Amino acid sequence: MTKKESAKERILKVASDLFYSEGVRAVGIDRIIEESGVAKASFYRNFPTKDHLVVAYLELRSKTRMEAVEEIKRQFPDSPKEQLYALLEELVERMKSSRFRGCPFMNAIVEFPDEDHPGHQAAMRYRSNLWKNVEDIARQAGARDPVQLTYQLQLLKEGAMMSAYMDKGYYHAEYFLNACQVLIDRQFDEPNPSRRTTE
Numbered sequence: 598m599t600k601k602e603s604a605k606e607r608i609l610k611v612a613s614d615l616f617y618s619e620g621v622r623a624v625g626i627d628r629i630i631e632e633s634g635v636a637k638a639s640f641y642r643n644f645p646t647k648d649h650l651v652v653a654y655l656e657l658r659s660k661t662r663m664e665a666v667e668e669i670k671r672q673f674p675d676s677p678k679e680q681l682y683a684l685l686e687e688l689v690e691r692m693k694s695s696r697f698r699g700c701p702f703m704n705a706i707v708e709f710p711d712e713d714h715p716g717h718q719a720a721m722r723y724r725s726n727l728w729k730n731v732e733d734i735a736r737q738a739g740a741r742d743p744v745q746l747t748y749q750l751q752l753l754k755e756g757a758m759m760s761a762y763m764d765k766g767y768y769h770a771e772y773f774l775n776a777c778q779v780l781i782d783r784q785f786d787e788p789n790p791s792r793r794t795t796e
Contacts, residue, residue, distance in 0.1 A: 605643040607633045613654050617701055621651055621708050621716065651705070651716040658701045659723035666730055677738035678785070684731065685777050688754065689770045692761040699762040703755060740784040749780050
């Protein structure tokens with residue numbers, strides 16, 4: 598039997614889709630209540646304020662991303678370097694989606710610039726956690742400077758995500774991958790023989 602969605606799960610699912618596609622500030626609670634089909638009392642029982650819902654939305658997005666990271670680790674258990682490449686390729690596939698709207702954590706940080714706002718703090722926390730995992734993979738792969746490599750990849754990735762969203766008509770994912778592969782290969786004595794940058 599398929600488990601029936603709880604009111605909380607329906608609210609969070611609807612909010613997650615709307616917050617990501619339209620922006621957190623643009624979506625009101627009344628619309629979420631209407632589209633999730635729950636009673637107002639039920640909404641506030643699960644999420645006393647919109648800020649509580651925003652934090653739950655970011656937590657859900659973080660959980661989804663971390664599950665993807667763990668799946669890639671399972672696919673390449675003996676090759677952390679291959680895990681790095683696979684993470685980048687998985688990102689490129691997401692950026693190709695018509696529903697792609699950049700990084701949910703970066704978007705939230707921009708929407709909530711106040712560092713004391715719960716949404717800002719949650720976005721910073723989950724973003725940091727994701728990159729800490731990437732740094733751990735780089736270290737396990739034997740990168741000479743895993744901190745530097747992770748920061749370089751972070752800069753490229755975050756720029757690429759914004760470009761992929763804003764410049765859909767002429768965005769070149771292969772340029773992003775090429776740059777990342779050069780950075781990764783420079784951290785090791787030998788380049789990955791199975792991957793070549795596009796000429």
